[in-house]
Amino acid sequence: xxTTALAFLGDAVYEIYARKYVMDQxxxxxxxxxxxxxxxxxxxxxxKAVKSLMNDFLTEEEIxxxxxxxxxxxxxxxxxxxxxxxxxxxAFEALIGYLYLMEEYERMEDVIAQALAxxxx
Numbered sequence: 001x002x003t004t005a006l007a008f009l010g011d012a013v014y015e016i017y018a019r020k021y022v023m024d025q026x027x028x029x030x031x032x033x034x035x036x037x038x039x040x041x042x043x044x045x046x047x048k049a050v051k052s053l054m055n056d057f058l059t060e061e062e063i064x065x066x067x068x069x070x071x072x073x074x075x076x077x078x079x080x081x082x083x084x085x086x087x088x089x090x091a092f093e094a095l096i097g098y099l100y101l102m103e104e105y106e107r108m109e110d111v112i113a114q115a116l117a118x119x120x121x
Contacts, residue, residue, distance in 0.1 A: 002113035010097030049115035069094035
């Protein structure tokens with residue numbers, strides 16, 4: 001599968017979970033919700049999460065996918081992240097997209113829950 005397309009889908013899926021996670025914290029004002037969600041959906045947060053997950057949580061198959069997505073040549077540029085950080089974030093999104101397309105929803109939710117927790121650390 002094309003990892004860029006997986007990242008495109010994974011970005012949307014992950015953002016929904018991150019927004020719900022922020023809403024579950026009790027805030028109701030949209031501007032504060034948006035500011036709170038940024039730390040979870042920005043490239044820095046996603047890169048931090050995927051690096052941590054690769055150490056002790058992801059399966060070998062998931063790690064291979066992340067590495068393939070990370071190394072995929074891309075023409076897009078990050079606005080506020082280094083190229084390495086941007087590639088790691090894109091790889092994380094590709095993993096989420098892959099799990100979603102494979103209908104591995106329970107595993108996807110476990111990965112997302114771990115990512116959100118590790119971003120908070």
